[in-house]
Amino acid sequence: MLNHIVLMKFKPGVKESDIENLEKHMDDLPNSIAEIHSYEFGRDVVRSERSYDFGLIVLFANTEALSRYQVHPDHLVVVEKVKNMCDSIITVDFAGSDASSLKEKVPKSDLIDW
Secondary structure: OEEEEEEEEEOOOOOHHHHHHHHHHHHHHHHHOOOOOEEEEEEOOOOOOOOOOEEEEEEEOOHHHHHHHHHOHHHHHHHHHHHHHEEEEEEEEEEOOOHHHHHOOOOHHHOOOO
């Protein structure tokens, strides 16, 4: 599986109603985007100095499924909301602990050799 993780740091003054609206739109995505294998999101509960405010974890079968998700019109609506609400957005995409089965399916050009 391909793990897609997004962390968001909201701008000062983002309203609770805006966060709730974002959560509603995000909650609807798995219903309209077939490529999503697993989908979880939520607000930070620890609130440490280095914490981000909001996180998202999505599992996809492969990089092609992630690419289709990234251009899906419903996802693009959420992306615009996130961009307007956030000072910082960071992402990482990696093959999970079952990477041995994924490695054969991911084109060698998509893998980074450290």
